[in-house]
Amino acid sequence: MVILLAAERKMRIVEFVRQHRSASVGTLAKEFGVHEATIRRDLAEVEQEGLLKRTHGGVIVEQLTHHEPSFNERSGIQLDQKERIGQKAASLVEDGDHIILDSGTTTLHIARNLVHRSNITVITNDMNVAAELRDAPGVKVTVTGGELYPSSFMLNGMFTDYVLRSVHVSKAFIATTAIHPKYGLTLPEAQLVVAKQGMIAAAQEVIVVADETKIGKISLYNVAQSSAIHTLITGKEVADYDIKQFQDAGIQILTV
Amino acid sequence: MVILLAAERKMRIVEFVRQHRSASVGTLAKEFGVHEATIRRDLAEVEQEGLLKRTHGGVIVEQLTHHEPSFNERSGIQLDQKERIGQKAASLVEDGDHIILDSGTTTLHIARNLVHRSNITVITNDMNVAAELRDAPGVKVTVTGGELYPSSFMLNGMFTDYVLRSVHVSKAFIATTAIHPKYGLTLPEAQLVVAKQGMIAAAQEVIVVADETKIGKISLYNVAQSSAIHTLITGKEVADYDIKQFQDAGIQILTV
């Protein structure tokens, strides 16, 4: 362990915590080879300067007050239902999970409900979802990259596909405009098919989130059969008849 | 150990500390073969000149970039300078160009000046830059992807590097916290080095944008030598002496 100047150690602490989002006093003490009491004294000063925020047991990065996380707030339609779906979906995420969040307004609501969680890694192709989770201390965010779709925040293309082929996650939350018990997941645009298929292939468990208006719909391009989908989360407005159809297709359906 | 004149030793101390980011009195004493008391006297003078900052046990480089950026960026002068640099940089972009825009506040100003242009492709690792150009009808945007840095909009990591290795552009606009005529482009954080090197390698013409406060600074990690940089755009506040130094190093320098 190289001995550092006190001033430099303080700067490195700030760097370290910014990279790791948070750190315990013990971790920092071991990292820099000094006594825990010394770390506490350092942290007191660093907090005084407003760079980090002290908590019991360690530090976290100071939550910036200007809460302007997402670039844009759209979608008034089905807002209440989407919010309920987002909350339910987020509750399926366990600490330590690595998940994929597809681009969409419903998945954005999932992100909002993950802000206060800890030790979660999120891979997304939506800049809005990424921006929402940007300051969440317990959430690591990876953006897929790719071409930015005009007047949206979705990324798509060969780079997106490459990243999705390079990862493996426990759960993928997929948004869609059409899901049908027999024909499965379909899309109106061919360009988006590969990315969604990549997400499905990268996940152990595939969870589709869709409000009532998407249920029973069929679009032109086939993305995935019903058998590839494990769970569907939708609103309680959906008819019992439809629910039964999905259950018969082997899909676990959660209505909220 | 070569015996140095006092004045030269002082200059060498400044260089040494700038390269190492910090140094203890003992290290410097051994390095220059003089007594610690002599080093202390030197440091007192050097600090008087405002070149380095004294701490208990040694010295560190005055980290304007770490503690005062919020102040600097809010200060109207700096903002004005960045705006001028952004405008000038944007004027170098020709219709049909494919360019890389690095993450940073100055490069964000470049993006703002590209909104009304046509037939331009922008590759960026900054979600803010991407969002700024999102609705520009004549600009295609590709985001590199990667891990999202806490409290910023920068993307970094293996996916960023992969994308940068996969593209070729006519011009890359690089932001930095330190550029020096002799030591070239340097960074305080090791993790960002590969991405910047990728941008430089992907471009036919490398253009560094840096306001006055970055000129002549040296940070720990080496990114690129001066010979790899074609053009430097900075504010007219920069001293003629510094300008000449960069010109002698073969860098075209534009002051606005």
Added chain:
DNA sequence: TTACATTTGTTCACTTTTGCCCGTTTGTCA
């Protein structure tokens, strides 16, 4: 050479930093 100024090295009293001890506070879990 001598006289004098400047710089460097040495010593020492003083200050800051650090590690450790221990009583108090805080978070967790049954």
Added chain:
DNA sequence: TGACAAACGGGCAAAAGTGAACAAATGTAA
């Protein structure tokens, strides 16, 4: 809620660093 362990902060002494005074070495000029 109460018990328990972890974390905290204040006090203290050892260690490291500092500044000032002074001596020694070096440089300069008559």
